[in-house]
Amino acid sequence: MPHEDKGVVGLFADPASAAGAIRELVGRGVKGLSAQSPAPYHELEAALGKPRSRLGWVTLVGGLTGLAAAIAFTTWTSLEMPMLVSGKPIVSTTAYVVIYFELMVLFAGITNFIAVMIGSAMARKGGRFHERATVDRVAVFVPAGSPGEVDAILRRHGAEEVAR
Amino acid sequence: MKDTNAATAIQRDIAGTLGKPGGLWYLLFLTCLGMIAYGGYWWSKMLTEGFGHTGLMHPGMWGMMISSFVFWVGIAHSGTLISAILFLFRAKFRTAVYRSAEAMTVFAVLTAGLFPIIHLGRAWLGFWLFPYPNQRELWVNFRSPLVWDVFAISTYLTVSALFLYTGLVPDIAAIRDTLKGWKKKVYALLALGWRGTDSEWRRYVRGYLFFAALATPLVISVHSVVSWDFAMSITPGWHSTIFAPYFVAGAILSGVAMVITILVPLRKAYKLHSYVTGRHFDMLSRLLILTSLIVTYSYGVEFFMAAYGTNTVERDLFIFRATGDYKFHFWLMVFCNCVAPQLCFLKRVRENIAVLFVISLFVNVGMFLERFNIVATSLSHSHDPFAWGNYWPAQAEIALYIGSFGWFGMWFLLFLKVLPSVSLSEMKEQAAEEAHEAQGEIAHAA
Known part of the structure; x- marks a missing residue:
């Protein structure tokens, strides 16, 4: 599923922090989360909990x-x-x-x-894209209208940059 | 503030090997072009004036060209071993070395494929090897091992090139996003729109696994089929059931040796010491020992079967191999493939990169001699003593062999300057895993 065009994007320096943020957001009932990363990090995959490709x-x-x-x-x-x-x-x-x-x-x-x-x-059709997230950062995309203090959660887990 | 992120450092160090080549690169590249020109000159003479320029003469109708073909297919094999088989076994040490090994596979198959075409004589009719609809309603003979080989090599080239390219796509995207101008456009085209979203990675990871699962039996089938080019005939020294596994082991031995031969100067030239470490060479030398022992055992079994069996022609052929006109080649082969790699049992040797490099060169020589011995001795000393006659390569065949190194080297040098020779995405993934494990250990200790 392509990630939403509108919403919040958090940029992380390491996958562990990004996975922590995703876990908390999922725990608070946020749906439709997606991530972009330079490598297939297992932590991210586990945190997002999406089914295996067929x-x-x-x-x-x-x-x-x-x-x-x-x-x-x-x-x-x-x-x-x-x-x-x-x-x-x-x-x-x-x-x-x-x-x-x-x-x-x-x-x-x-x-x-x-x-x-x-x-x-x-899968990527129409989605947002952060140039550094193919290189050395992990981007977490949160759809618009998600419940809770999304910005604060992303920052608390170490997001270097939070943008809309 | 300096970015201390591991992924940033990996990107900087590895992507830093691309770009404007230095003087040494140009020197090597021109040398390769010179070697291609030398081989090309002799090939043009063979095309225009005939095969009289070669040493091919009854009974030695397969010579150095076929030996070179098998040699290059063998070189290709360890690339797949390192990239696919070690991937399936989750051997972490492959990460830093598999990309160069995979590229080596594609370029070596590309080189190997030239020789059967050249050996046809009328190379412009090479398409006759493939089945295609024609007015005479002729089809290829699918019972022939030579046709099996056409299918095996074509499949191997296609699948290994796709495997290499699939692994490269995320890395090309990573380079694309650090570039500007026309270079960005070129890399954007090659990256096929890759963004690295989780949905893409989910497909990619599965797809990569299937590529590894497909390439593993493929690589074994390819060298088995190459061995059957020989073993399916009744020629003494060739007609043996041991040939398929023996060829596969030999291929991996020669390929591992070639990986070491390439990695040692590559690591030095691009200062990749923190990525291609002593541990990688240690593991490669262990593979060298294993495959060398299998090859040594195979040589022994061949002789034992000839001695213990009742086929006098076979027995006579093996006596000829060890004591006849090719004895120098035979014993040099034994030294290079069976004796020299055993030095790797010594930890001191495994840790000494220079010595390891020399051993890898010995194995490269030895594995070429193995193929030469198989081709030349069996044909020159077959069933009918009246038809015996030795084969020795002429300058044209030696030039083609030298030219093939130039051809292979040219592609490899271009690859080094255009695409990352160490996988960016897998190195980043490994760095994150190591950081995660280290954090776990600190937490456990606390």
Whole structure:
């Protein structure tokens, strides 16, 4: 879910402080929190408590498509040009296993990359962005209209900067 | 006030290695271009005047080009070992070294892929290797290990390049946000709009894990398939079930050695001592010992099987390898791959970066000789004594081999100046974890 365009942003020097602020805000009933960071900090992930990505299913579908394509392609081309080689069957399944495996991994890899990049692009659509939070700071975004003293909580946990 | 944040320091130190190159970089780059020109000149002669320029002659129809191909594929493998397999095992020491190893993988596969194309002779018909619809309704023979190899190497190049690029995206974004002008635009294009929001990281972390999970069996399959280029034939010395695991272990040995060979000067040139530490070299040298022992065992098993079995041609071939016209290459290979790495059992050696660097060079030489021995001895001493004949590389093949180092070096040098050679995001993540652990220890002590 993209983070809100309007609201409060707190900029932290370290992920532990940002995670502390998120935990307190969540505890006070604030919803729709999001963060931006230069690395995948586990503390932030745990504090935000969002579910694990289901990207694996997309990668699995990609891999299975590759496997099916490999089986279909090797079978079809062998039947299209039925040539006996070393007395092996026309459709030499055992020998084709290597092709099945390689195409399965190739399709899964390409699908995985596209899924990560397209999924990420969809996730960040329209959200706010702080330039330093890809470099050396952690930004916590709190949606507008959140209950409680958001600014004070962010500052108490060590936010270097709180902006609207 | 100076910013003492660990992430700031990591960004400053590692991103600081990019930018305007120094005199040494230009010297190395020009040397690489010179090596490419030397190899390119001989390749152009081979294309225009024929393969008479090479030492290839019946029965030695596979020579140094195929040895070089296997050598470079082997070099590629440890990059995947370090980036994918050690990632799955959560080995923290990989963080500082995996990016250069991964880049090395992509450039080494890019180099390896040149040799089968050159070896075709009529390189412009290289697309015949791939299945494509054509008027004659011809398709490739999927039963052939050489076609398996085409699929394995193409998949490996694609997946390892995507793996490298995926890891680079957050780092490119981090560099983008510290730049201005046209450079910012270029990095913005490459960063694919990355912002580092938690939603992006959730997808990224899963995607990266799947890449590692895909790359691990892939890397094993690729060198197994390369070994089957040999093992599926009935040529003595090649037709062996041990070839796949033996090749995989050898690939990792040569790759780890190449990682050390590259990291030692890289660390010195870019003053990365606080990131690539003695511990990293210690762990790499332990990997060197492990893989060297597996390779040594494989050499022993090959000889044992030949001696204990009843195949006289096989037995004769192994006697020829150790005592025949290639004995110098054979024993030098044994020294480089089996003896020299054992020095790493000594803590003193593991801690001495200069000695480790020399050992890594020995292994690089040894692993090339291994491939040369496999290719040259078996073909020159096969079943029919009437068809025996030694293969020795001509200047053209040596030039191509030298040129391949120039090609590899050129890409690597460009990489060093354009993209971070140590992962920014993983180093920042590790620094935060270490700070967290340190705080926990202080709290526990209090």
